[in-house]
Amino acid sequence: MRHKENSQTLLQVRDLSVSFTTDEGEVEALDHVSFDVAQGEILGLVGESGCGKSVSAFSVMRLLPRPMGRITNGQILLESQDLLTLTTEEMRKVRGNEIGMIFQEPMNALNPVKKIGDQIAEVFLLHQDVSPRQASDLAVGMLAEVGIPDPANRALEYPHQLSGGMRQRVVIAMALACKPKLIIADEPTTALDVTVQAQILDLLQNLQRKNGSSVLLITHDLGVIAENCDQVCVMYAGRIVERASTQALFENPIHAYTRGLLASIPRMDGVPKNKLTTIPGIVPALSQLVQGCRFAQRSGRPHPASTLQCRPPFKEVTSGHWVEACPVCTKI
Amino acid sequence: MKQKQEVLKLDQLCVHFPVRGGVFRRAVGSCRAVDGVSLSITRGQTFGLVGESGCGKSTLAKSIVGLVTPTSGSIFFQGNQIKSKLLTAEYRKSVQMVFQDPVESLNARMTVGAILEEPLIIHRLCRKDERSKRVAKLLDQVGLPESAAKRYPFEFSGGQRQRIGVARALALEPELLVLDEPVSALDVSVQSQVLNLLMDLQAQLGLTYFLIAHDLAVVRHISDVIAVMYLGKIVEIGAATDIYANPKHAYTKALLSSIPIPDPSVKKKRILIPGDVPSPINPPQGCAFGNRMNAPDYPKSIEQELKMEKVGVGHWVLACPCCVHM
Numbered sequence: 001m002r003h004k005e006n007s008q009t010l011l012q013v014r015d016l017s018v019s020f021t022t023d024e025g026e027v028e029a030l031d032h033v034s035f036d037v038a039q040g041e042i043l044g045l046v047g048e049s050g051c052g053k054s055v056s057a058f059s060v061m062r063l064l065p066r067p068m069g070r071i072t073n074g075q076i077l078l079e080s081q082d083l084l085t086l087t088t089e090e091m092r093k094v095r096g097n098e099i100g101m102i103f104q105e106p107m108n109a110l111n112p113v114k115k116i117g118d119q120i121a122e123v124f125l126l127h128q129d130v131s132p133r134q135a136s137d138l139a140v141g142m143l144a145e146v147g148i149p150d151p152a153n154r155a156l157e158y159p160h161q162l163s164g165g166m167r168q169r170v171v172i173a174m175a176l177a178c179k180p181k182l183i184i185a186d187e188p189t190t191a192l193d194v195t196v197q198a199q200i201l202d203l204l205q206n207l208q209r210k211n212g213s214s215v216l217l218i219t220h221d222l223g224v225i226a227e228n229c230d231q232v233c234v235m236y237a238g239r240i241v242e243r244a245s246t247q248a249l250f251e252n253p254i255h256a257y258t259r260g261l262l263a264s265i266p267r268m269d270g271v272p273k274n275k276l277t278t279i280p281g282i283v284p285a286l287s288q289l290v291q292g293c294r295f296a297q298r299s300g301r302p303h304p305a306s307t308l309q310c311r312p313p314f315k316e317v318t319s320g321h322w323v324e325a326c327p328v329c330t331k332i
Numbered sequence: 333m334k335q336k337q338e339v340l341k342l343d344q345l346c347v348h349f350p351v352r353g354g355v356f357r358r359a360v361g362s363c364r365a366v367d368g369v370s371l372s373i374t375r376g377q378t379f380g381l382v383g384e385s386g387c388g389k390s391t392l393a394k395s396i397v398g399l400v401t402p403t404s405g406s407i408f409f410q411g412n413q414i415k416s417k418l419l420t421a422e423y424r425k426s427v428q429m430v431f432q433d434p435v436e437s438l439n440a441r442m443t444v445g446a447i448l449e450e451p452l453i454i455h456r457l458c459r460k461d462e463r464s465k466r467v468a469k470l471l472d473q474v475g476l477p478e479s480a481a482k483r484y485p486f487e488f489s490g491g492q493r494q495r496i497g498v499a500r501a502l503a504l505e506p507e508l509l510v511l512d513e514p515v516s517a518l519d520v521s522v523q524s525q526v527l528n529l530l531m532d533l534q535a536q537l538g539l540t541y542f543l544i545a546h547d548l549a550v551v552r553h554i555s556d557v558i559a560v561m562y563l564g565k566i567v568e569i570g571a572a573t574d575i576y577a578n579p580k581h582a583y584t585k586a587l588l589s590s591i592p593i594p595d596p597s598v599k600k601k602r603i604l605i606p607g608d609v610p611s612p613i614n615p616p617q618g619c620a621f622g623n624r625m626n627a628p629d630y631p632k633s634i635e636q637e638l639k640m641e642k643v644g645v646g647h648w649v650l651a652c653p654c655c656v657h658m
Contacts, residue, residue, distance in 0.1 A: 048519040163608040193384040198590040223592025264524040266553035279521035282489045
């Protein structure tokens with residue numbers, strides 16, 4: 001672990017709330033979410049589908065689908081500048097330049113009718129004062145940096161000519177072209193095979209170390225978290241329920257949801273055919289959320305009415321280890 | 333010795349798809365999706381098949397249930413050879429499939445009851461007045477309430493839909509269930525619920541499973557025998573414990589080392605495999621994996637014919653000079 005003490009904070013998300021307008025009315029996808037990403041650190045956001053991981057990422061990029069998605073509260077500070085106060089024009093300068101994003105599905109993130117070299121060159125043309133000629137040279141350099149063999153010729157190919165792993169490398173090349181301070185990786189390896197996943201995560205770690213950038217890594221795979229992240233936030237139903245260093249979270253999970261999640265994955269060293277621990281029920285629909293402890297229904301423990309009515313406080317249990325302190329769910 | 337009975341046996345099964353080109357769409361080449369696979373599955377066992385995408389796992393599964401016609405080779409079911417051109421109703425009844433995507437594989441316009449009744453109607457298995465009773469029993473077996481029969485698939489969550497898929501496969505009381513990535517579309521907490529259900533059903537009904545999954549921890553957890561597939565061929569096959577504890581083929585070793593372990597205190601050495609699975613349309617000569625890894629002994633594998641060799645009890649490996657060091 002490359003955990004640095006007192007390192008500077010690069011990104012601060014404060015009390016972020018996001019609402020979506022749906023057929024069932026207004027639903028709250030994020031409910032006062034706060035987290036920090038320190039300089040040179042990899043922060044993991046983990047949780048099941050619908051917990052708000054991707055919405056957090058898209059909020060930071062200000063790419064929420066409009067007009068359905070709205071940020072209703074909070075601040076997103078990138079080096080003390082609030083991204084939410086920027087104009088559309090100013091925000092465009094931040095995207096790709098100061099924050100780079102890697103998307104889940106590389107085929108959807110690339111333009112199918114444009115050569116990959118031109119797509120990367122576009123990033124340089126938009127953000128740096130370079131000639132088109134220089135931009136394409138820089139693009140070829142980026143392709144080499146992300147480990148694409150024969151980059152000069154590959155730059156002339158279209159996305160469909162590349163394999164899934166190669167496409168994700170191109171997306172990484174685009175995201176890192178301007179050496180952004182922050183990289184947001186939204187499930188960067190979910191669509192890939194384990195072998196290619198290992199290659200891509202290895203590449204991402206190397207480039208991150210080389211450039212000293214910070215990464216916000218979103219995934220549902222606790223294995224990926226354990227091997228790549230310094231800090232972890234566990235999300236459930238639009239809230240962060242636990243936040244700690246990777247080491248502390250895996251050694252001493254406190255919230256019942258974190259413990260359930262860790263227990264329900266089959267282990268490589270577990271007893272085969274043993275009954276797996278499960279979390280009963282399903283993730284609650286966003287339209288049916290309560291103010292109090294949202295894990296109450298699935299925790300299998302009776303919750304007194306008071307814990308369902310108001311939001312449990314977010315408490316620091318040990319240094320740097322925070323948990324949503326529902327008295328029932330955090331009792332060991 | 334009913335326990336040791338062989339349910340399914342494949343002998344040198346090949347599925348080659350023609351690659352068409354030119355004005356007249358003539359076959360100009362062939363894609364060797366499954367290239368000479370032999371295996372045997374014992375009753376009550378779970379046979380796990382792992383490999384990267386494009387290695388032919390799903391094509392193999394489809395040829396077992398009869399959705400794809402094999403080019404050559406033979407399938408034996410309970411000792412009888414199955415002619416793929418005229419699959420008997422009996423065979424179709426005994427071998428059922430659960431698909432990966434529980435949204436795509438259920439007809440959105442049919443109620444769950446109708447979905448579960450359809451196979452009973454087609455195979456004329458029970459009288460009209462008994463059907464609803466049978467449906468209720470199936471729903472109960474997979475842990476869904478009886479009232480689910482009157483609802484539509486969209487009213488259920490992913491995990492519940494996958495339970496419906498399992499119930500439909502069970503409707504004909506099959507011997508063998510082909511499970512093609514049954515949990516990969518599900519969240520972790522729900523995945524374990526469905527895996528537990530599959531293990532329970534196997535214990536209750538004595539089912540045999542042919543499981544395809546890309547999550548190696550899942551495969552390890554529920555399989556008895558595991559086969560590792562690469563570019564249309566099985567490179568290693570053996571008891572689950574042997575494969576994980578003592579892998580012989582370089583590809584198996586690399587695949588196992590790629591799995592992210594959910595424990596930050598575990599430090600391991602990862603074998604990074606460069607590149608991607610080569611195209612089965614134009615496969616490299618000799619050992620396909622040695623070629624990808626640039627193994628020093630790769631040229632040797634072109635000269636000799638690669639064969640499966642026994643390395644332990646029920647543990648076989650494709651003995652190629654560049655990937656296997658005995």
